[in-house]
Amino acid sequence: MATTTPTKSKRAATENAATPLSNEELLRLYKQMVEIRLFEEKCEELYQKGKIGGFMHLYIGQEATGVGTIAARRPDDNIITGYRDHGAALACGMSARVAMAEMMGRVDGCSKGKGGSMHLADINLKFWGGHAIVGAQIALGTGLAWAEQYKKTGAVTLAYFGDGASNIGYFHESLNLAKVWNLPIVYICENNKYGMWTPVEKVSATTSMAHKAVSYDIPSDIADGMDLLDVYAKTQKAIEHCRNGNGPYFLEIVTYRYRGHSMGDQRAYRTAEEIKKWQADDPIGKFEDVLLKAGIDPTAIDAVDDEVKAMIEDAVAFADASPFPALDEIYTDITIE
Amino acid sequence: MAEIVPMPKLGFDMAEGTLLRRIKQVGEAVQKGDIIAEVETDKATIEVEAYLGGVIKGWVIDEGKTVPVGSPMVVIGAADEAVDLAALGGGPSAAAKAPAAPAPAANGAPSAGKAADPAAVSTPVAATTETGRVIASPVARKLAADAGIAISQIVGTGPGGRVVKRDVEAVVASGVKPVAAPVNKPSVAAPVAPAIAPVAVQAEDQVVPLTKLRTIIARRMHESTSTVPAIYLTIEVDMAAALNLRKQINGLVADDRKASVNDLVLKASALALRQFPNLNSSFGGDQIVRHGHVNVGFAVAMEAGLLTVVTRDTDAKSVSQIAAETKPMIARARDGKVQPADIEGSTFTVSNLGMFDIEHFTAIINLPEAAILAVGATKDVPVVKDGQITIGSRMKMTVAADHRVTDGAEVAQFLQAIRKNLEEPLRLML
Amino acid sequence: MTTLTIAKTIATALAEEMERDRNIVVLGEEVAAFGGTYGATQGLLDRFGPDRVKDTPISEGIIAGAAVGAAMNGLRPVAEIMGINFAFLAMDMIVNHAAKVHSMFGGQFRCPMVLRTTSGGGRQLGSTHSQTVEHLYAHFPGLKVVSPSNARDMKGLLKAAIRTDDPVMFVEQATMYSEKGDVPDDVDFLLPIGKSEVKREGRHCTVVAYSKMVGVSLKAAAELAKDGIECTVIDLRTLRPLDMDPIVDSFKQTNHCVTVEESWAMYGVGAEVAARLYETCLDYVDAPIKRVATKDVPLAYSGPLERYALPSVDDVVKAVRETVN
DSSP, X not given: OOOSSSOOOXXXXXXXXXXXXXXXXXXXXXXXXHHHXXXXXXXXXXXXXXXXXXXXXXXXXXXXXHHHXXXXXXXXXXXXXXXXXXXXXXXXXXXXHHHHHHHTTOTTSTTTTSSOGGGOOBXXXXXXXXXXXXXXXXXXXXXXXXXXXXXXXXXXXXXXXXXXXXXXXXXXXXXXXXXXXXXXXXXXXXXXXXXXTEEHHHHOSOSOHHHHHHTTTOOEEEEETTOHHHHXXXXXXXXXXXXXXXXXXXXXXXXXXXXXXXXTOOOTXXXXXXXHHHHTTOHHHHHHHHHHHTTOOHHHHHHHHHHHHXXXXXXXXXXXXXXXXXXXXXXXXXXXX | OOEEEEOOOOSTTOOEEEEEEEOSOTTOEEOTTOEEEEEEOSSOEEEEEOSSOEEEEEESSOTTOEEETTSEEEEEEOXXXXXXXXGGTOXXXXXXXXOOOOOOSOOOOGGGOSOOOGGGOOOOXXXXXXXXXXXXXXXXXXXXXHHTOOGGGSOOOSGGGOBOHHHHHHHHHHTOOOOSSOOOXXXXXXXXXXXXXXXXXXXXXXXXXXXXXXXXXXXXXXHHHHHOOEEEEEEEEEOHHHHHHHHHHHHHSOGGGOOOHHHHHHHHXXXXXXXXXXXXXXXXXXXXXXXXXXXXEEEEEOSSOEEEEEETTGGGSOHHHHHXXXXXXXXXXXXXXXXXXXXXXXXXXXXXXXXXXXXXXXXXOOTTBSEEEEEEEEEEEEEEETTEEEEEEEEEEEEEEETTTOOHHHHHHHHHHHHHHHHSGGGGGO | OEEEEHHHHHHHHHHHHHHHOTTEEEEETTSSSSOOTTSTTTTHHHHHOTTTEEEOOSOHHHHHHHHHHHHHTTOEEEEEESOTTGGGGGHIIIIIIITTHHHHTTTOOOOOOEEEEEEOOOSSOOGGGSOOOHHHHTTSTTOEEEOOSSHHHHHHHXXXXXXXXXXXXXXXXXXXXXXXXXXXXXXXXXOOTXXXXXXXXXXXXXXXXXXHHHHHHHHHHHHHHTTTOOEEEEEOOEEESOOOHHHHHHHHHHOOEEEEEEEESTTSXXXXXXXXXXXXXXXXXXXXXXXXXXXXXXXXXXXXXHHHHSOOHHHHXXXXXXXXX
16 A cells, blocks of 8 residues: 555464454455545645535544444445545445545536535435534434334334434434333444544543443443454344344444645644554554555555555546536425425 | 895795795895795795894895705895895896995805796796705606606605606506796697597686695695505594583683694594504604604685694693684684694694584595594484483594504594593593 | 314324324323323323333424434434424424424425324413414424414315425414314325415405414404405414415405414414415505404413403404404
8 A cells, every 4th residue: 555544564474363254244344444544645645735624534444433334234224424424434335436526516426516525325225425514423323213113124223323423412312212212223433532633531421432321221342443344243232132132232443544634634632642642553454464464466456556546646637537416406405385 | 234135944844935026125124033925835834934133125026036055045145235136146137226346256156046937937846956956756756857848846745755657657657747937828729649648628618727735635645645554443423522511611701712622632632642553653664763752633614625733742632721822823724824743743633524414424635654643523313212312412533544554443542532531522531 | 073172083083194104103291191281192102102102301492403303314203392483492403403404404304293292271370371372483494384273174174294305394383182073984084284274155254363373263253244344264283384375365365364263463474474465465455454363462371461462353343344444
């Protein structure tokens, strides 16, 4: 990889290690993580060039969380998340072209340019969107889960949020209702240590997100967000719990946000050492080791890197070529009738 | 220090006035209280008194010109004082004698403007804002424009004198078409807008523009008949005793205090009004305002039209006192020189056509009053008394009353009370 | 035609719709076992079972949130928020999500939900429980806001609200539940959302009201007619979309308008109606448009004080007289 952000594998391991996934699947997930990383690095560049506007929140550092959890879902399981949503969108299978067009406010974007960075969604992928009112997606996800329960589809809903959102009313009202109604939902708290620019310990009564689930009598687990396989395994277990009609489940994934809360973030609230420490544990580099250990040829990994780079360039070209929506488009899709 | 005397506000609803005559000329000395001008308002011609003494330094407006209340009219200053009338917005005639001197810094009267071609200036009758904009509702403006009627020529009956829809409709219905510029050019047939019921003007016809008074009468009468659900009741009065008493009183007092039949009727009505406060009231939409004073007005016929002059606290005055007041008021009205106090504040009106030998008629309620008394002539008629036909003096009176305020039975009793006061005229003396 | 109370009309309309479409579910505080605080969901639990009629915790945010999420995912929830004053706790979900999920995601999601709630004062509940604030919700594109004035309209409009694919705030006046009216028996009796109705015709003044104030306005109109002042009374029925057509038609005849609302006048429904009339009908204005509304104060508990603050028949009569004068 040519990017500077991920800490690459030393490519020292050679033995074949057993994983729960096929090599093909491992490569696919690796590709997804790289795609997210490169997509976002490109977005950073385009933002600085003025091609992307608004608020933009980068997922860099948290790729294993999105990719690992979504890898564990059945295709009809629901995904809903907050404003830091690029990773989930791409992991759900949204094409980089469509995502990039939306980032740039173009007509070919997933939401026809009306949503932007914080509001990517694709109903066909059962990706119910990024939602930018903090914590709202926890409530909306609870409703999605209720509909699945009512329709007896067996589908489980994965609702993502950060540690910051665990302090909002929606979080508590949702967990309570999900428990009372026994809803099939996995609440996934991506604990990236900061709610906006404030460390979690300054604003949360407990730094353990999983503890918060205890008061609602919801079973929970904690996963290492820098380790895709750990995330994957624990998500599988959580989904299984819900699918079997046991009600909601709470999964705290400890991860780290390399970038700031949003673009223009000065990052003065944390030290370079801290960032470096986490980057040493980079989820992509770590997963590359897994691939190598699984006996995947390094050239195949390099080929994926190159493929993704080309894909991102193609996405930018596609988005650039896509027109802005017609001005009259503001009057469409407000109500149905 | 010279002072600008503005067009005075001579009535609560006066928005503008026309300077009819400059009584004091430039250079003449005036005392406080001297009459300096005659001003015509919507209602009457009124003499304007100086509220300060000095010398007339100059007239700011020409005779015949109409200006909003508050506009500079005349400047009074010290004899040796230099005043720049041009700076006060006076016309050329006013400025003629004005010595060239630095303009006083503040005169506060920018609206007077430079005198324009008098022919192009209309004489608006509608209420206007301080900036001269006619106060009219948008729909009234539109209807007037559609009908080719100058909005400034319509008298508004809405709040604050606003010209409202009904005012325009009344003008349209009347078939008269006021326009802003003079229309009496015989060679040019004035276009008649289709919205007005057209009045065919033949060559031999004379077109007489409506005077202000006539305009007011037209508007008021229309308003009354179109908005007031009136009831009419007539009663016959034996006037023998009253006429006898009148003769006796008039034998005792000087000419200027001699009572007319009308004065007796005013007094008799006033006493009855005290008994029936609903007839001495005004209909106020969701309330009835019963007036504390009994001020009986009466209609005075003049060449130009009709004017109601007012006797105040009529119930509390003697007949000869009433007579002493009414005579000069009638004279002032006929001379076109009534004072505001002569014509404002009536709470009930008497209209008497007895002097024209009219036996019986109905009158139109003078809004916002609740009733009006129409008095006919006293006639000698054969009457049956104790089985014998004898000659009696009889007078018919008709009340028109606002049925929103009062009902037939009450009006009947009111009429009976007036009759009783006249048939037992000592009651008028108590 | 059957004579029903408004509470019973709502319960009947809900039952008929639930019978017709299995995706319709009812949720809210006390809606199931208790039958609704105002009895408007009486009998539904017995008839449709606990999967379709669900009691919730006292958690307005998640009542609305679950309803929006479920509506996006195929259900047609009818959520009850016990009072519009409590709906402030759900305001984010209503205005930021229900109103926006369709447009913000380029039309991908739908939110066919009804949020029923009560509004209005007159019950001596103090200032926080007595507000009339549905117009706040009508501010937001993406929502429909319906507030019927009588039993028949309750049925026709609630059914229409349930059947539309858009989110609807359905606002019931809290003192009207026991009012009776003739209600069509037809299970498909629908009234269009976004259509005002002329309730009475007169040539002097156009009176515009909705919900409880329609009745107040009709009483005032009867009173005024005794003095020969004839009013057209128009029931908005829907605050968004707002149907101005009959108002404009009437105003062009009467040239006078009085608006009547139970909320405060400032930034209210009357202000909107008046602004639109001034924008579109300036040449027809004969007098300033008057707004009758609750006095600009928080409502007091004490009965006489509360009544004094709320708009009355007399207030409407007075306003009409003033404007037509």
